[in-house]
Amino acid sequence: MNADKKEKPPPDPELQRRIQELIRYKGGGYNEAIVADIIENALKLLTDVADRGDVRVIQIANRELRYAFRLFAPYAHVRKVAVFGSARTAPHKPEYKQAVEFGRKIAAAGYMVITGAGPGIMQAAHEGAGSEMSFGANIRLPWEQNPNPVIREDAKLVTFKYFFTRKLIFIRHADAVVLFPGGFGTLDEGYEALTLMQTGKSQLMPLVLIDRPGGTYWKTWDRHVRDHLLRDELISPEDLNLYQITDNVDEAVRIITRFYRNFHSTRFVKDLFVIRLKHPPSDTALAALNEDFADIITGPPIQRIPPTPEEQEDRDHLELHRIAFGFNRRDYGRLRQMIDVLNSL
Structure with missing residues (x-):
């Protein structure tokens, strides 16, 4: 049964009093009723969840999300673009140069850039946008994922332990998503964004897939979607409106800015x-x-x-x-x- 639809037990007046006393002790603040509910549910972990590892997931996720929301809050009025692509793309590659150009031009249009803070396409987008217009959402991995030098010393860098909290922050704060060619992680982020928009679990936003000039990475992906998902009626024809493909950086910027024209x-x-x-x-x-x-x-x-x-x-x-x-x-x-x-x- 859905947890929201279960009949709630009557509130414990003494517990409610003590929670309110604790909130007052901390000086009060935003959304006190919601915070009180979080405290009450945290106390239920004492009896509901015995596995220490499960409780640690809740603890760390809560800590990561709280910190990330606080970090993004001062910039809530600025639109942002989440940029994904391979961490293995070398600086001499056309895709890297495109990502630098995209970062520079979208920042000039007034948008901040959010990337995973690593090397490759992530570093390229940060180089183009500059640290002032960049956010980094890093993930702790046993290899390859150290923050790139553009964002490494910047206060707008947050490091996550869990992919699911990191993904939430990306989608929650993005007003557009741009994908350059990449591996499993890039495709995962693209499918996640598509699924959330298709099901109404996120705001509709531009999702732009950028091929290198004359490239076929996303064109081949699009053909797979049409030949298998669409032809077999696993998606609707209208779902194809949720993304656009281009190999032109200027066109990618136009797609995003036009979406917010009105x-x-x-x-x-x-x-x-x-x-x-x-x-x-x-x-x-x-x-x-x-x-x-x-x-x-x-x-x-x-x-x-x-x-x-x-x-x-x-x-x-x-x-x-x-x-x-x-x-x-x-x-x-x-x-x-x-x-x-x-x-x-």
Whole structure:
């Protein structure tokens, strides 16, 4: 049974009092009710989980995530691009030079770069962006993964023990994902980003696959996706909208910046899907959107709305315009097409 759906036992008043006393002792702070729940669940480990190794996973994951969120918080207002690619790519390779160029041009467009902080493509992207516009999310490995010299002494470097906490930070803080040719890790990050967007577990964002000039690494991958996943109906045709392939760095930068030309972000408020925009669509554009995307609308049609009470409570981008509708929560590839239309208005 889902843990959230289990009937909760009645609260222990004495335990609640002591937790609140502990929070007051620490001086209080953000999200006290949520922190109180975390403390209460941590205490349940005393009786629920006997294996020391399992408890260590929880302990270290909590510590890593807390530190990483604190590290990224001052830069929340700056959009960021997560860049992945092989740690083994040498500086003389065309892909390395492309990654340097991409880092330089995306930083000039106002975006920060997040990489795994290692050598190869990761170092190249940092070299292009410069340390001021770079984050490093390093992973402790028994070989090859020491922080590159660009980010090694920078305060915007965090080192993880676990891949799953590192992946969460990448996707949580990225506004776009760029993949250069790489090995298992690069493909893993690409599939993870695709899966999270396809299932609505992350914000939709540009996912750009960059081949070397005239290269076929991602074209071959795309052919496999079409010949096996799509042909065998393991994915939907619209899922192909979730990524784009190019061998041109300037085009990669354009894909990312155009995505945010009008679109800002999305949020579910109960059963209402809210899209935040810089400019509102006209009545004519709304009518066309309702007609062209009727297949993904369940419930209220696409309409302009003011900030919802929930957004007002969270002070969630209240300055932006909004449209909202009943989204079927399934066809995110089609939703990606709608965002393209909104950006063209």
